[in-house]
Amino acid sequence: MVEILHVEICQKIDSTLLQQDIKDAVKAELCLLEEVILNSLLLGTFFSNEIVKTHVESILCSLNNEKSRTKVKGTNIQLYVYRLVQEEAAIETMQDDNGELPVAANCILPSKEFHGLWENLYYDSGVKENLLDFVETIAVFSDRLVDPNVINCNRVVLLHGPPGTGKxxxxxxxxxxxxxxxxxxxSHGELVEINSHSLFSKWFSESGKLVMKLFSEIKILLQNPKALVCVLIDEVESLAHARKACINGTEPSDSIRVVNALLTQLDQLKRYPNVLILTTSNVTEAIDLAFVDRADIKQFIGFPTDLAIYKIYASCLKELMRTGIVDQDTIHDMSYLKMLGYEETSETKHSLMLCELSRQSVGLSGRVLRKIPFLAHALYLHTRTTTVPRFLRAMHLAIEKQKEEEFN
Incomplete structure (x- = not known):
């Protein structure tokens, strides 16, 4: 089976060249290369073609596997050209008896704010690929007009797991x-990030009405068939709280009204081919079973393994090298170290030290892991720049301190 090489081309904001001309120029350049680096942004200036240099901001190549590089020959090259939206998210408000409530943030995609975010998130093998496959299947079924009454698809993703894991x-x-x-x-995407806590108004009787009103606004966005609308409900248990538990509360009818409103709106949204519902939860046992049942894919996001931690730390070190805070050095991929049998040489010594730090860090959340390099520099280094071995020793101390604070 021929592998698909996905090539995402970020066109410069001031470029007026046709997308097809850019695709042709980039494809011609890639075919001149024996192999390409994967999941790493390549600046347009890296290439020799004048069209690419002038009109392309960056290029990202990827496969649906864990490889770090691949040969171009023999792959099926698929190219995507896009421009980044520079504007920040707009805050959507609604009026209730308590005044203006910030109920959602609306961000036009692809956004400069999220550029490169996907590539800098590291999980166990298959998590990101499974999510992409899920969305691709939705698109195929929509294109072929598959009847949702025959094959059920609610277009709902539920990511669950402990806090700080990057859901x-x-x-x-x-x-x-x-x-x-x-x-x-x-033509574009719209990310509507719902503020669950604002919707759950302190005037409980208004909460169900606010949910209905917000989803009415979302349906207006969905009237544009050229817009892909992604609705993000963070900490969905705030809105979809288990109704069985509500019965024992002091305001059962109002809490149940909110859940019923949400479920009704989700059932109505699934008929739109251009919507995707993305939800997260830290406590899945608190979510109403009817909502959980509507989720097409339920993905657990746990604390990173030592392999994922190594990738996180390596990306942090490379960023510090790029900015000149840490001296330039080579940090090898884990696959390269494995191929060498984890043999220590002058070339692999620092990478193996990073492996040990990764094993030491198991049990820490992704949010904490990305804070370790900052803490290492702030607490244990007193120079503006440093070497890799000195920085790794500082990271060791920062990890020990963080684990002592979290687990004692």
Whole structure:
């Protein structure tokens, strides 16, 4: 089976060249290369073609596997051209008896804010690929007009797991990624991030009405068939709280009214071919079973394994090298170290030190892991720049301190 090489081309904001001309120029350049680096942004200036240099901001190549590079020959090259939207998210408000409520943030995609986010999220093998396959299947079924009454698809994703594991970031990155990949179907994406806590008004009787009103606004967005609308409900248990538990509460009817309103609106949205519902939860046992049942894919996002931690730390080190805070050095991929049998040489010494730090860090959340390099520099280094071995020693101390604080 021929592998698909996905090539995402970020066109410069001031470029007026036709997308097809850019695709042709980039494809010609790629075919001149024996192999390409995967999942790493290549600047347009990296290439020799003048069209690419002038009109392309960056290029990202990827396969649906864990490879770090691949040969171009023998792959099926698929190209996607897009421009990044520079504007920040707009805050949507609604009026209730308590005044103006910030009920959602609306961001036009692909957004500069999320550029490169997908590539900098590391999970166990298959998590991101499964999510992309899910969305691709939705697109295929929509194109072929598959009857949703025959084959059930609610267009709902539920990511669940402990706090700090990157569930919300993954939802945003997925929305950005599919907007780029489905650029031939949609002119742009819209990420509507619902503020669950604002919707659950302190005037409980208004909450159900606010949910209905917000989803009415979302349906207006869906009237544009060229817009891909991704609705993000973070901490969905705030809105979809288990109705069985509500019966024992002091305001059961109002809590149940909110859940009923949400479920009704989700059932109505699934008839639109251009919508995707992305939800997260830290406590799945608190979610109403009827909502869980509507989720087409339920993906657990746990704490990173040592392999994922190694990728996180390696990406942090490379960023610090890029900015000149840490001296340039080579940090090898784990696959390369494995191929060498994890043999220590002058070339692999620092990478193996990073492996040990990764094993030491198991049990820490992704949010904490990305804070370790900052803490290492702030607490244990007193120079503006440093070497890799000194920085790794500082990271060791920062990890020990963080684990002591979290687990004692």
């Amino acid at each position: 919300t970031s993954l939802c945003k990155a997925l929305a950005q990624k599919i907007t780029i990949r489905l650029g031939d179907r949609y």
